Amino acid sequence: SEEFLEVDARENIDAEDRDENFTPDDFVTGIYGMFTEFDYAFAYLGITEIISDNADKGSSPTDTGTDKQLLDDLEFTSTVPSSATMWEHWYKTIGRANYAIAFAQEEGGTNTDRLIAEAKFLRAYTYFFLVRSFGGVTIQGEIEFVNGEAVVDQDVDLSSRNTQEQVYEYIEQDLIDAISVLPAKSEYSAQDLGRATRGAAQGLLAKVHLYQEEWNEAIEQANGVISSGEYSLEPNYEDVWREYSENGVESIFEIQARGEAIAHGVQQYSQTQGARGTSGWGWGFNTPSENLVEAFDAEGDEIRKNATIIFAGETLWDGREVSASVENPLYSEKAYSSASVGDGDGDKNIRVLRYAEILLIKAEAEAQIGNLQAATEALNLVRERVELEPVSGLAQQELIEKIWNERRLELAFEHDRWFDLLRTGQAPEAMAAHGKDFQEKHYLFPIPENQIIQTPDMEQNPGW
Amino acid sequence: QEGKTVSGVITDQNEIPLPGAEVKVIDKEIYDVTDFDGNFTLENVEEGDVVRVTFLGFLPQEFTISTNNTYTIALEEDTDQLEEVVVVGYGRQKKQDLTGAISQVASEEITRQPASNAAQALQGKVAGVNIINSDAPGSTPTVAIRGLGTALGGRDPLYVVDGVPVNDITNISPSNIESMDFLKDASSAAIYGVRAANGVIIVTTKQGKSGKAKMNFRSFFGAKPILNQVEMANASQYITYFNEENAAIGGDQLNQTQEYNTDWYDEVLQTGFVNNTVFDINGGGENINYFFSYDYYEEQGLLEDQKFRRSTITGNNTFKLFEDRLKITQNLNISTRNENRKPYGAFNTAYRQSPLVPVFYPNGRYGGSYYNRATGEATYIAGPGESIGNLTSHGNPVADVAFQNERFNSVRLQGSVTAELSITDDITFTSRFGARKEFARGRVYNPIQQRWLNSDPTRTVEEFENLKAQNPEQLQYAYNELSFNSSENYKYNWDNFINYNTNFGKHNLDVTLGGSKEQIGIGMRDDYRAWDVPEQKQYWSLKHASDQYDKQVNQTYLTPTNFLSYFGRVQYNFNRKYYFTGTLRRDGSSTFQNNANYWGTFPALGVGWTLTEEEFLANNETINFLKLRGSWGELGNANVPLNSTQILTDPASGGQNYVFGPGQDLIFGAYIGSPAQNLSWEVVSEYSAGLDYELFDYKLTGSLDYYMRTTENTILEVRPLLNSTFSTNFFDHGAEVVNEGFEFAINWSDEISEDFSYSIGSNFSFNKNTVESVQRNYEGQLGGDLGNGQITKRLAEGQPLGSWWLFEAEGVWQTQEEIDNNASIGGARPGHLRYTDQNNDGVIDDRDKTYHGSYIPKYNYGLNIGFNYRNWDFSLDGYGAGGNKVYNALLNTRIGGENVPVSVFNDRWTGPGSTNVNPGADRDARASDYYLEDGDFFRINNITLGYTFPEMTRFISKARVYVSAQNPFIFTKYSGFTPEISGYDPNDTNAQGPYRTTGIELSAYPLTSTFLFGFNIQL
Known part of the structure; x- marks a missing residue:
């Protein structure tokens, strides 16, 4: 029994x-x-x-x-x-x-x-x-x-x-x-899109060296990414955060999100940062500071300012009118998802590493070892896209600071600012x-x- | 040959007629039962026939038919039988012969306090049993016998209803219960082995009594208002409070004049209602005794449309065959239950929502907590350049109640068949089959579109339609969701045991041996859901749902648990003076089948000594009875959490799945939880000693008990090291829990004259709970989540279970300067509470939290007074508990802008020097001992006044009317709604427990009073 x-x-x-x-x-x-x-x-x-x-x-x-x-x-x-x-x-x-x-x-x-x-x-x-x-x-x-x-x-x-x-x-x-x-991005079969690539590992290694102030190694890895021919800048800055540019030419590594309950994205990423209040769609956390707006204005950087920040009362690129009476005046636009506004399960791919940053890593490392010419060239590629005057003739320290500021404006709300402040x-x-x-x-x-x-x-x- | 007809009357010693006595001619089928006046008639008898008269509680008597035709027979009381008999596992025993601690409660006690669940009515009636009630309709009270010994395992006692072990008695009508026996100590409960660690309650339902059919009709009706409502600030007080809070943080200011002044409790609460109507009939003859009852219980709760209804049909029959050699008892209980459930979160939201928010806006939408930041008016309408903010982050409680549409139905069939065969006069063999089948079905209708529209009054139906069109697969843009869940559950037990009861001279021996086989949790569960059904209730069927969304179905069979058990008990006494009891139970459980040893043995011993049988106390005029008892035993708790399977997947949206490819196809992933390890049942061992006494001509009776029970291997939930590989919490045996206490019961009853009798009784229980010997790295289990990132409880050695772990508030910051010059917590501002820097490191963080006792009462007591004067009866019951702390989380957990009670408003800090006790309107929401309050209370549970009509008519033998007030008064210093917080929530079966919300008032059901009128009629 x-x-x-x-x-x-x-x-x-x-x-x-x-x-x-x-x-x-x-x-x-x-x-x-x-x-x-x-x-x-x-x-x-x-x-x-x-x-x-x-x-x-x-x-x-x-x-x-x-x-x-x-x-x-x-x-x-x-x-x-x-x-x-x-x-x-x-x-x-x-x-x-x-x-x-x-x-x-x-x-x-x-x-x-x-x-x-x-x-x-x-x-x-x-x-x-x-x-x-x-x-x-x-x-x-x-x-x-x-x-x-x-x-x-x-x-x-x-x-x-x-x-x-x-x-x-x-x-x-x-x-x-x-x-x-790891295979290069183009070597993967289509159904594997989104997996870590050789370029992603090289790009990340470049950044890891940058943090340790190992400038030559950083340049070497950045060059590996640049010369691979797998990547280029998205012609329009604001397009980098559109759904159609997900895993696009500028993308080196991103977190994938489809945005349906059955296959969630980064859970509530867009919602926690969405506009708050009547006609809003989110919790309204992590709002751009006045300090950041001033930094954009000081550089005359309208394109990136408007691509980074949602202003209360503005009409967004997808036709959404943001009510003027939402609770906070500014919100992060890079977290905004047009298709699944306010959903817990957003469809927003999070851009972790993209080509523009590799150029800025190269620029900073080159500047640090005194290759001001190479540094300026890489920097100006990033500035050109957003219709800013190319820099030229800056002394080493000025150039380095210019690059730091460029990182701030280019990569705002991409989760690097605090570590950049500490590192530099x-x-x-x-x-x-x-x-x-x-x-x-x-x-x-x-x-x-x-x-x-x-x-x-x-x-x-x-x-x- | 034609016999003659004789008649007569059967009486007791005082010549009072005995109705229902059996009068039978031996060896002939001639038989009668006495009528109401004790009369009997026997036809066709002959001179020399022997007639036997039997009646329960009296010694049988025989007489021989002579030439006389009428007989008057006076029966003698069987004093032995009249002694109180208690029910022990697999048998019965005279109370005076016990060596263990068993408390019996009889039917009158149970029904005096109207309740849907019998255990609710017993609060304060049984020493050593702590019952925490919730006044929610249909709620199950928390019953703790001799303290709480487990952190995570099952905490409920085992109920044995007419021989069927079950985990609750929600299907049993209190009016059908003959007696409840609480097996409190280990030596009494050990016969139930691995499931007896939380004590055993044996419930015996009523059986038919021999004699003429008796019918009873009982009914009561009552109103249930809230007892202890907290008065909230009104609009103008709220504005002041809000403005002070916002002034401190640089927020907006509100206008003094506002359109609305909503009292949310007025809007949300209604007076409840209760009705119970019972009809029963019972009687019996030579071969059959019968009992039938129909019971209807209905209760309406404090929230609109919150209902609980239960109908119970009971049929209990006893068949006596072969000259009473074989007795077959059949019990059947059919209970249907029907509930409308409403969200208890509404009690919480009503507390917090601002009075400036209307129930409805003029456009018909439910009010929301909006205000115009520019004008300071509570409105959602903004002019050009104006923006809208939120007063609070809470919803509309009236809407919450209206939108939750949840129904729950169940049918339970429960019963047993017992055959008792007397093999010889000494040996009885019993075989019993018991079973329970339950069908349950829940239905939830969720008006998604209505919720969406009402959560923002500016939203329009067109917007919703657009979103729906653009996102055709998104379920959040369905109009509504309809879901059903149903379950089916079956259990049975088959017990066989043999009892040998004999005496040799002064030696009395009683031996029981048997085995039991039990299977529980046989069944399945399924749920199905669909979207977009028509709004009208009559079409709430999946059939009518839209095909736009896939209908979902899920079904699973349950894994049953099997028990196989053997048990034996030897009871011996010498001359009813010296007693010895030995019990042994051996249990095998399928739950632990992966363990090397899944059989457990549970021994127990008990001894007793009746001092009044000794010469030095015999015939003592003051002390009528005095007995000492002592026992030891081991018990198990098999209802423990088990470690789950190692590899985890999730077919829905789990954090191990991911999307790849241009179409972002969902790829299922997997991860390892924590390596599973096998667990065993928790083992409780207990030492217990007691004293029973009866003094002053049996007028003063009572008992005194001491116990020390140790759960030797309490299971804890262990969180892997934060920086380790494995992520899921696992369970392991890791501590001891010690409950030590004493119980004291005293009762005085006296009959002054034929017209007047009275009784007064009291009981007191004290219990000390301590966690000991916690395994290294296992300390620190957290609990008592307030839902805002704050936790309130932590497990630690030397502290009781569920101990509070909080900052200690030591005043209020008066000035910024004071903050700057002292250790303060981040974000401190004047008016915030100031916390003690316990470790003097100049920083306030979790390292400064200290332990502050537990929610578990250290003592509880009951008081009962009753008297009868002629036809009047009066009773008063009181109950108190204390020595514990409860947490007022309603007051504590603020996000900002919430309303507060008037008392908090009046006593708040308003500037330097105003108070050094209470924080200001701007305060933090950290969990601290400021919000921890004494849980002590004393409540009048019941006051009843009844009148019994003397012999009304020929047909109505008895009639009684009464009025009763239940919970009319409470005496407590606690500032919330109720200090008695069981954590019961029908929508969350996991809400209760030492590391859950028990003891925390957040969404607790408020305390209610009941004022009722009732009558009983006996035909």
Whole structure:
């Protein structure tokens, strides 16, 4: 009668009955999926944009967006939820990548090498966020399959931190591995559009070198992208954010979004930043600052200003009239989705890396090593498109600052401003001009308190 | 040969006639039952026939037919039988012979307090049992016997209804219950093994009583107003408050003159209504006893169209065969339930929404919280150059109630058949089959277009039509959604046991041995939905839905749980002086079939000593009865969360799916959760000791109990390290929970004269709950989410379960200078609460949060007073609980612009020096002990005055009318609606629990009073 206690599962499929149904592809798709989660639509805005001089918290004065007001005012502590959310989210993304890589190695099959390379690209991209936000962080142990069970490297102590150099080394190795395997954008078959490419890995590696002030290496990788012939600038700046230019000539890597409930985009990315109030369509967070408007005006940059900012009362390119009575005067236009306005599941592809930035990376690195001519040429390619006067004859430091400002205007609301301010040392001055009190400790976010509760031996960042 | 006819009367010792006594000629089929006056007639008898007279509670008596034709027989009371008998698992026992702690509640106690669920009526009646009620129609109360021992596992006691183990008694009408027996200590409950950790409640429904048919008709009607309503600020107070808040943050100012002054509670609340009507008939003869009842219960809630209705049909019959050698008992309960559910969020929204918002705008749309930022008027209309802002981010509670259209129906069939065969006078074999089948169906109609239009009064139908045309696949632009879900569930149990009951001289022995087989959760669940059905209710069928959207269907079979059990119990006493009980239960459970050992053994021991049987106390005039009891036992909780499958996928829009390719085709992905590990049931071990006493000629009775129960392997929800590979939380055994307490019951009753008798009783329970021995890295489970990013509870060693973890407020910032010169939390401004820098690091963050007790009451007590004077009866019941803290999240969780109670408005900080206690209109919404309040309360549960008419007519043997006030008064310092917050929500079965919303008032159903009139008629 012991058989009476052997009950077959009916509601959920047992793990052992599912294993045979999975391929390495499934787990790599699972890593990409991480980038569409809500964390990237709210917490992420807080620690990349709202905190910077480009953006204000937005929304109603009384709606603090959990901690967005504290981030905007640089008054956050080690228990600030937004950076803690991203900390965990990034580590879980890395965990998925580690599992996918181990699973692919274990299972083999077609495209295994490419899938592993994609996973390494995504892992590197994610560690890059961690190192920029928190400095030297723990490098998670990799996985090995032992008797069919996933076993995490036991030697890695999750309560200790690696150095910043070690993390960058790890990122570089992943990207070098990826570059040697990944196909170029044009080499992929159509149904794989949107996967990480060799160009994406090169472009990201160029940026990684830029952050470490390894100018020659940055130039080398940027040149690799430029000379590949796979990319060019979109003729009209504003077209870069249209649906028809998704994965277009300028696109090097972007997060894919279809915008239907069944296949969501970056969840609520457009909604959290949509116009708020009567006839509005969103929560109204992450609004462009006056400081940014002034920066556009100082440069006489009408094209990018209008492509970046929605002004209350304006009629948008798709014919939508934005009511003059919406709650905030300015909203981010790069987050605006015409087709699925206000939907939780937007169709907005998020542009992560595009050709214009590669030109600016090259320009900055060339300027840093004194190749002012090459720097100016690359810079002017970007300026020409938006009908700004070409620069010429600037001294090295002036040119570098010009390029920094160009980055600000070209890449506004593309989640790089805060890290640029930190990297270039402009933060104290720029934030003061924005009316905020930037302190030394703000160069890094605090290690989340909940992590320290779990691993009390982990060292906190200075000043927190 | 023709016999003769004899007649007579059967009486008790006081010559009072006994109706319903059985009079039977031995060895002949000649038989009668006495009528109301005790008369009987036997035809065709002969001289020398022996006649046996039996009647429940009396010793049987025999007489021989002589030449006389009339007989008067006085029966003697069977004092042994009259002693209180309690129901134990798989048997019955005299209360005086218990070694464990069992409390019995009889039917009169249960029905005195009108309720849909019998457990609701027992608040404050049973020592050691803490019942938290919700006044929501059809709600299930939270019942905790001897404290809470589990963080995540099932918290409900096991109910055994006429031998059928079930998890609730919502289908049982209180009027049909004969008795409820609470098996509180481990030695009593151990016979139910792996499912007894939360205690066992045995429910016995009424059976027919031998004798003439008796009919009862009972009915009551009552009104249910809200008891403890919080008075909210009016428009002018709100404007002041809003303007102060916005002045501090550089926001807009409102005009003093506004068009509307809405009292949202007036708009949302109505007076509830309750009606219960019962008809029953019972009786019995030589071979059959029968009981039939029909019960209708209806309740209308505080929200418009919120209804609960239940009809119950009960048929219980007993067949006695082969000269009572074989007894077959059949119980059947059919209950149908019909509910209209409404959103409890409306109680919350009514609290927060601004009084400046109208219920409706003149254009017929529901009001929204708009104001013109330029003119400061609460309107959605803007002139040129003006913009519209939001007063609050909340909706319109009247609209919320109107738009939620949810119906729930269920039918439950429950019953058992028991055959008891007396093999010899000492040995009885019992076989019982019990089963329950339930069909349930819910229907939800969601008017999507109406919600869309009403969430912004400037929206037009044309806009909606355009969006619908442009997005033909987007479900959010459907006119409406209709969804059904239905489920079917079956369970059965088959128990067989043998009982041997004998005595040798002064040695009394009672042995029970048996086995049980049980399967639960056999069934399936399905749901289907479609869009764009016609608006008229009569067409709410999937058939009439539009083909524009794909109809969706989903169906799944459930995985059943099987139990296989063996049990045995030995009870021995010497001369009813020294007692010993030993129990052993062995349970196998399919839930744990992946474990190496999925069989559990649950032993228990009990001893007793009746001191009044000893010479030194025998015949003592003061002490009539005194008994000491002691017990130990182990119990299990098999209703625990299990770790789920390792690899996770989602066929819908999960974060592991992605789109690739020019057409952005959806590609399904997968990820690994956390490596699953096997769990076992939670084990509770308990030591318990008690004392029963009866003094002063049995007028003063009561008991005293102490217990110490430890859940040895409490399951915790563990969050993987934030920077580790695996993401999903998993469960693991990781702590002990200790409940220690005592219970005290005392009752005095006396009959002063034939006309006047009275009783007064009280019970008190004290319980201390502590989490101990938490495994390393497992501390810190968070809970009590307020829905605004703030959490309020945290698990920690040395603290009770569900302990509050909050900032400590130490006053109010008076000036900016003060903030600048002290440790302050980010964003602090004058008028905000000031929090203590517990670790003195100059920064206020989570490291400064401290523990502040728990929502679990440390004590609760009941008080009952009753008297009868001639035909009048009066009773008063009170209930209190305390020593706990509850969280007023209604007051705390602000996003900005919300309304506040008048008292908060009056006591607020208005500038330096105004107050150092209460924050100003501009305040933060962090969870702090400022919002944590004492949960102590004392409530009058019930006051009833009744009058019984003496012998009305020939047909009406008894009639009673009464008026009753339920919850007429509450005494509490708590500033919200009710300090008794069970967290019950019919729309969210997971809302309750130590790490959920229990103890937090956010969308809790308010406390209501009931004023009712009722009558009982017996025919």
